[in-house]
Amino acid sequence: MVSGRLLMSMALLILCGCQGTHSGNVLVFPGEFSHWLNMRVILEELVERNHSVTVLVCSASPSVNYTKPEGFSFKVYNVPFERHDLESLQEDFLNFWIYEAQNASMLQVGLKIREVLGSMTALHLNMCDAMFHNKELMDTLRQWEFDAVLSDPMMPCSDLMADALNVPFIISLRFTFGMTMERHCGQIPAPPSFVPAPPLTYTDQMSFFERVHNFVTYMIHSSFFSIHCLQTIDKYYSGIKGRPTTLCEILGKADIWLIRTYWDFEYPRPFLPNFKFVGGLHCKPAKLLSKAMEDFVQSSGDDGIVVFSLGSMIKNLTKERGNTIATALGQIPQKVLWRYSGEKPETLAPNTRVYEWIPQNDLLGHPKTKAFVTHGGTNGLYESIYHGVPMVGIPLFADQPDNIIHMKNKGAAVMVDFNKMTSKDLVDGLNSVINDPSYKASMMRLSRIHHDQPMKPLDTAVFWIEFVMRNKGAKHLRVEAHNLSW
Amino acid sequence: MVSGRLLMSMALLILCGCQGTHSGNVLVFPGEFSHWLNMRVILEELVERNHSVTVLVCSASPSVNYTKPEGFSFKVYNVPFERHDLESLQEDFLNFWIYEAQNASMLQVGLKIREVLGSMTALHLNMCDAMFHNKELMDTLRQWEFDAVLSDPMMPCSDLMADALNVPFIISLRFTFGMTMERHCGQIPAPPSFVPAPPLTYTDQMSFFERVHNFVTYMIHSSFFSIHCLQTIDKYYSGIKGRPTTLCEILGKADIWLIRTYWDFEYPRPFLPNFKFVGGLHCKPAKLLSKAMEDFVQSSGDDGIVVFSLGSMIKNLTKERGNTIATALGQIPQKVLWRYSGEKPETLAPNTRVYEWIPQNDLLGHPKTKAFVTHGGTNGLYESIYHGVPMVGIPLFADQPDNIIHMKNKGAAVMVDFNKMTSKDLVDGLNSVINDPSYKASMMRLSRIHHDQPMKPLDTAVFWIEFVMRNKGAKHLRVEAHNLSW
Structure with missing residues (x-):
């Protein structure tokens, strides 16, 4: 009898824990390759918790198999290129990087990166056009009244879409080189004295000259990022918004940044209340082998x-x-x-x-x-x-x-x-x-x-996605640094 | 049958959640007044979870009634002053502050603060002496082999004691004026552009001149803090350690800083992985009135x-x-x-x-x-x-x-x-x-x-205290900024 009561009160406790769960409607911009494998774990959990999940995917996606039935649904939009175009662009770069870059001069590597970045940006803006200039798609997305957008910023214009639909949004990110996006658009501080700029190979313990190198690396990445944004993305975003804007103004509205690492991996560093570290959310106990x-x-x-x-x-x-x-x-x-x-x-x-x-x-x-x-x-x-x-x-x-x-x-x-x-x-x-x-x-x-964390990474990720849906955002976690002028 | 199984698996889930709980031995330096009321809620929860808790209290404590039996135990050390001395010092200052400071000149207020700070520091160093020069006490504390020290930095020398006992420690803090302790000893960043320095009345949205004022306020607080430490505390700490050291070197070793606020109250600002916000941990649903x-x-x-x-x-x-x-x-x-x-x-x-x-x-x-x-x-x-x-x-x-x-x-x-x-x-x-x-x-x-938090504040506080005990610290959360030279 006692153990029956104990079990019953445990069950009640668990039921109480579920109170306030709210069935939401999420629009997802998936990444490709391993990014997609990671994100689909979140989507499966959202579906498990009775949320409605729609993955917006371009017809040429190399990784997202939108013909296979899933617990979530797909909305496919057509782009004026094929899956093969994306794959060959990537394969070309990979082969150069893995086999040729070692013996190439800095100039050759720089030119190749510029060429690939140019082609990639052109393809990305093509994808954005295919969304924003597709009236049927835009009308449909508006009618579906999403509660949140979850996006991998590998996918272009997801922030711009959240803005157009007037829906709060959550980013899933590992990092960007020089932490440019996190620093410029997310306002995360990165003191060059003990936070090494990826892809530098330093730890948080640097000599004086390594710190100088680190500082210069941040500067160089910041400059390239700013120039790249100014020349292409900011211009495109301003065109869609119909007024001058920037990538960082739009992306900086993100309510939550889900970072795909944790302090097991990261060197401890300053961060912000809307940055949540959820590395390893896809890991599970092993199942039996064949x-x-x-x-x-x-x-x-x-x-x-x-x-x-x-x-x-x-x-x-x-x-x-x-x-x-x-x-x-x-x-x-x-x-x-x-x-x-x-x-x-x-x-x-x-x-x-x-x-x-x-x-x-x-x-x-x-x-x-x-x-x-x-x-x-x-x-x-x-x-x-x-x-x-x-x-x-x-x-x-x-x-x-x-x-x-x-x-x-x-x-x-x-x-x-x-x-x-x-x-x-x-x-x-x-x-x-x-x-x-x-x-x-x-x-x-x-x-x-x-x-040994207070909460499992997947639960943390889903908690904050649900939080954003319940509360129409998480503005109380977003620093005022976003609104500072020069 | 099905519901029986369901309940059983819920019970198993709960039991699995409890795995790894480890019964620890905590030494506590309590604050006084409301600080003590807040901290004792943590202690009661630690006792509830089968930890052994010893409160180290001076014989003249105005708030900690060490004669009343509690779930935790007291270790009392004698100090060469009475409870009345502490109370009258404080009452004197309170009366000045509440009734007289309004009509006093800046100089008068400054002199009074200096006088009170001087008397308070003298009493505090008396308390430190009463601990460190009491061989029986020190031997006893060493023999008791604590797993962690939990302290309110309102109590002097708690960090020095953790260091002497070679035990990891956790701080419970609301804030210090100008966030001097958090900035100088905890290495938390506080950009003056959007993080107002307490006790300024600004929000995170400041005009240009308010930001300048804020910046100057940080500078002034930093200077006073550094001078005060240099003149008294650093000297005392160096004497006990037997080598040159500083308050910030010793206090900066804190594994976890439990901050008694949360983002319901705080303006969003940068923080560090070992700062945990646990405001309202003492709050409970209302009970019936008489x-x-x-x-x-x-x-x-x-x-x-x-x-x-x-x-x-x-x-x-x-x-x-x-x-x-x-x-x-x-x-x-x-x-x-x-x-x-x-x-x-x-x-x-x-x-x-x-x-x-x-x-x-x-x-x-x-x-x-x-x-x-x-x-x-x-x-x-x-x-x-x-x-x-x-x-x-x-x-x-x-x-x-x-x-x-x-x-x-x-x-x-x-x-x-x-x-x-x-x-x-x-x-x-x-x-x-x-x-x-x-x-x-x-x-x-x-x-x-x-x-609407992932975890209740009291559970968060206790989780991190237990974490420190289980893992003999939480060094993976402590930024390398602590070890930077000029």
Whole structure:
């Protein structure tokens, strides 16, 4: 009887906790690739909590499969280019960055970045046109009376759309280079004395000259950002608004910035009340593996396994790189599960199995897993922190070098250079993180920090999205710095 | 069956949530007066969660009744002065501040502040001596192996004791003037362009000249703080440590700063990962009143009641001020419950009852309550926000003017001047907050913000105290700015 009463009061407590939940209507601008994988976890949770979710997606999206039925719905708008155009632009840049940039001059790299940025901006403004000049779409979106917009700023004009629909909005962001968007549009302070500017490889402990370098880096990024905005985005935004405005005026209205990291990963730094750190929101306890995979994992005995993935964007390697990696993997006593969809390397050893796709989170959570070889995407990095698996990082582009440097500085990873590494480098890296217990200990320290939060990251993210819907914004968290004149 | 399973899984969920709870040993340096009332709510919750709590209190404490049995225990150390010495020092200053400062010159006020600060510092260093030169006490404290120190920096040398015992520590703080301690020892940024320096009466929207004034105010406070520390505290701390050190070096080691406000009250501003805002942690739903009090409250009919308290430190008013207040209260249709232990004013009207003590939180949570007349202490202010009762503020000293100005700027209070107010001023103030619905609406907006947090303030406070005990600190939240050289 007593335990029955106890259970009943627990149930009541839980029910009371749900009070005030309000079924809302969310419009989502998804990112692409891993950004989309991260965001869809939030969307699934919103649907689970009875909110109505509409994903606004362009017809050429490389990652969002809007033909597959989901718990949320899609609204597709047509753009005057194909999925292939986006993909080839990106592949072209990736190949340059990974294979050619190392041997190119600063000028060549600068010109390439300018060229890609130009093409990307042109495509983005095309996407914006396809939304704002589509009367049917705009009318429909207005009629649907959304309570909030959730957007990845990788998607252009989402802030402008929230403004046009007069709906509060929430941003999901990892970071921008030089933290330009966070500093200029979000008003977050970043003292150059102890907050290193990504993509610099410094920690929060810098020498005098590193601090000067850091300061100059912030300045350079700020200048490029301002010039880029002035020349293109501000002009476009002003045209749509019908009065002079800027990207930062519109984006700065964001009610909440969901940052996809936490203090397990970040160096402690000042932030603002509307910045919420939700890194690892997609992580879950491991599920059971398929029988075949579990058998292979168990066959590793006490040596355990290594999980290897360079992410979903790298589909193929050069023959030479593929063989260098395969040779290295053949020299360790562990069994290796390698996610790779390119041509099978000739030097592939019997301890290594290649898979088109692996259940990465479930493998990282397996007790036999000793190390994770990764390009260092934020999703995989957080799965590694969540499950406490030390890493060998082979960063390629975007946030990856910054991610791996953080982990290296925190003693939880070894970093190797994708282009320059020999088989021995990779073997040495793997032996270090597997056999030197300090890597595991450091990763377990980060894992404990990650798990010891007042609230789970996904719950925090959803709380603030629901807060914005319940209260039509979160203006009480937005600093007055947004309204300061020069 | 299904509902049985549901209840069982809920119970399991709750049990899982409790995993990792660790019974710790906390040493507490309590503040005095309202600070103590606030802190003891945390201590009761810690005891409730099976932690062992020891309050280290000096024999002359004016507020901490260490002879009364509590769920936590007391360790008393003797000081070479009496409770009366502390009380009379404070009463002397209060009387000067409330009744004389208005007509005194800047020089007189400055000299008085210097005199009081001097006497207070001398008493404080006496208290520190009484701890650090008491071998038996120090040995006992070392033997008890505390997991954390929780302190109100109103109590001197608590940080130095945590350092001596080599125990991580947590601070509970409302603010310091000019935010000197938070800025200098906590490294919190305070941009003078939109973060007003208490006790200035500005909001986060300042004109150019107000910003200049604000900037100068920060500078002046910083200078006084630095000089005061250099002359006395740093010297004392260096003596105890046996090497040159400063207050800010020792206090800056604090793992967590529990700030006794939240964004319902604060203007949004930058902060740091180890600053946690827990304003209103002492607030609770109202309990039933005594029969006699409930009858009196109900006799007010539709007009409702007004709750009046100038706090526990003001025991007596001048006859003239008492009569001015009593006359005003007699002119409103509401019934008034006035907490006042001084001589009964001659002009007391039949609608007003005077009490030595009132159940303030229960009265503020009563549906008949229309307004709260208050000196603006932080505890009462948060009870008002919690229950959504608009305020007439009569601030006297310390944080009270700053508190009431915040509430006034947010549209939830009228402020009147204690010395200059006529009966009409008080009546006008009361009629405004009771009859102009904008005050109630503003207070309800703040109340909604207060209640709509991811976690209750008391749970947040206790979470971080427990975190510090579980993890022997929270260094991953402490910015590197602490270690920067000039």
